Amino acid sequence: MFVPGNNPGMIKDAGIYGADSIMFDLEDSVAITEKDAARFLVFQALKTLHFGKKEIVVRINDLSSGLGIQDLEAIVRAGVHVVRLPKTDSAEDVVFCEKEIERIEKEAGIPLGTTGMMAAIESANGVLNAKEIAHASGRLIGIALGAEDYVTDLKTTRSDGVELLFARCMILNAARSAGIDALDTVYSDVNNEQGFIEEATLIKKLGFDGKSVINPRQIDPLHKVFMPSEKDLEKSRAIMAAIAEANAKGSGVASLNGKMIDKPVVIRAQRMLDLAEISPIVEGEEV
């Protein structure tokens, strides 16, 4: 969930809505005159507030602007989990950012490699370089689509999603090729829950691992889309049980209802159960 980095009220409450990952934004939601204040605020928030088991991401400013380096200096020292690099056009952008992070980690005495990275692809160049970007650094946990800038670059506007299909597929395949997560762009019309659910359903079908949201009200619907159905879970449990039974018998081949279970079927079943495990509906986090 995106949280503007210059809004203390929203920052202090960011952890309560069940978002899996909180992304404090120092870039587009912060006016140029507020950049220093926002950086200071997010730094202090990371140092003092507790967000439970959430993943904490900060979207920094473009590294070419000079602000990006200042952002990195603050948030890497504050112990951010993941740095989100905006407007990533090439693998060089990722490598440059990684070097800066590494330098700051050394200076601050933070174990090297502690800070993760996420690259946001927001241009035609970036989409075409998606594979190289995804492979550019071991720190990358995922790549994401930033649609607003991208559609402007394409000389179009956002509509039913057809304009994003190519970029989504490129990013998804690049992410899978590098073994990292693929994350979808935001849906800006917060009052259109139906439209949001349709888009979330589409990107889940494509294979995305998650989606950015801009309002806590979008979290529940998104989780519902991504939460495996009870039917799917039952099937997955049955598959895993059949595998366990086959293993116990020392048999290399397992079957369920007369059908042989292939390896991809097992992987999908395990993934389904893992997803249910981390889903907030099942999660019984003691607060």
Added chain:
Amino acid sequence: MADIKSIYAGIPHIDEISQHGVFEGSKGKRMGTFAERSASQNKIVDSLEEAVRRTGLKDGMTVSFHHHFRNGDNVVNLVVGKLAEMGFRNLTLAASSLTSVHAPLIEHVKNGVITHIETSGLRGELAEQISRGLMDFPVVFRSHGGRGAAIESGDLHIDVAFLGAPSCDPYGNANGYSREEDQSISCGSLGYARPDAKYADKVVVLTNNLVKFPNSPYAIPSSNVDYVVITDNIGDPKGIMSGATRFTTNPKELLIAKTAADVIRASGYLYDGFSMQMGSGGASLATARYIRQMMIEERLQCRFALGGITGQIVSMHEEGLIDRILDVQSFDLDAAESLKKNRFHQQIDACYYASYLHESAVNQLDFVVLSALEIDTAFNINVLTGSDGVIRGAIGGHPDTADGASLSVVVAPLTRGRIPSIVQTVNTIVTPGSTVDVVVTDQGVAVHPDRPDVEVKLRDAGIPLCAIQELKERAEAIVGKPDPIRYKEKIVGVVLYRNNTVIDVVRQIEEDQ
């Protein structure tokens, strides 16, 4: 006739049967038409001043008012202005509540017209000044039920009640709305005015809308009314009520509401035939919406909804989810409109609602959802004084419903801006912690240690719980620990519990903080 006179003295025990002597003929028969009589023989008085004169009001007496016109009220300012002009002094003003529009009372206090105030709440400049020591005699704060009981029992004796009414006939049958054409002002229920009308020595109704006899239905019967004054100036419809109370989109309020609804369901008090009361705050209203969803999914019916009524409750009544509405105060135009058209939407008075002297309606509640300014680690609730110690709220029915309902759920954000809602000790105890069962915040739920039955049910339902102390610490971790408020010795307010025992006091604040 002659016979009865001669045997009168011989009737056994006649002194115990009647003190009124022998029948000596009826009064002259009235032969005018009903229309003629309504015009000439009625309770209408030409001016407010004349009405005041006829009531026999004297210095030192008690005058009362209702607060159904909320921020649109003009009756208090109009009447007290007139009383000041007529030279009255040393009066007790007993209102069911006072709001920020009543700032002109400050001058009347300074001039000695008003020397005592009794109310459920105070806001705005008047509240500020009272907190800074405006009055010599402390303000007496009562809950709605406590005020009803005090009037019933005579603890609060009202000499003259001045009651604004959006409809009234020439004999004083008055109501908060009208089925006649003129509906320029409407406040729905007149529940908090009815004990005043019933028990005051003299009752003056002020109305902008004189309708033909009989005004039907009425909240206040003509038998309780002495004089009727017609004036266009009873209130401003815009301040009296808004349209439908809007449903919140604030994600934090929605989160609290969702959790509160989950708590209620898990507690076992949401069953077919249950009863409930919901506040009018954002989170309480949203809770009603989640409860509605659960009722539809589980096919549950609510027997009655009580209290201040909103459009939210009305729409649930109209879609068949709530059988009966008991309405002591209508919060929005939808509620007022429903009172007019829905026959099972019943107007009730403050005593029926919450007086401790009998089995009032709050005692029939399964659950109530209440808000709070401050909650302390003993579950005591403050809804009266702000974090700066200044009076800025109203007791309302808070202690009445918390005590009456089998499950009282108090909802509040953990912090409001930089102010923690969960504190070690509340500034002012309004509702004792022993009547508060569950506290729901955006960052955790705490169950009162005296309710292990509820705690077990919530745990079984997978609702994460924590100790109230932990909530306090979490709030302090975010916003820090505020410096204690510094007060002077002077007591400016006395808070009475619903049975009219003293539960706390409000002191004058120090200026330089």
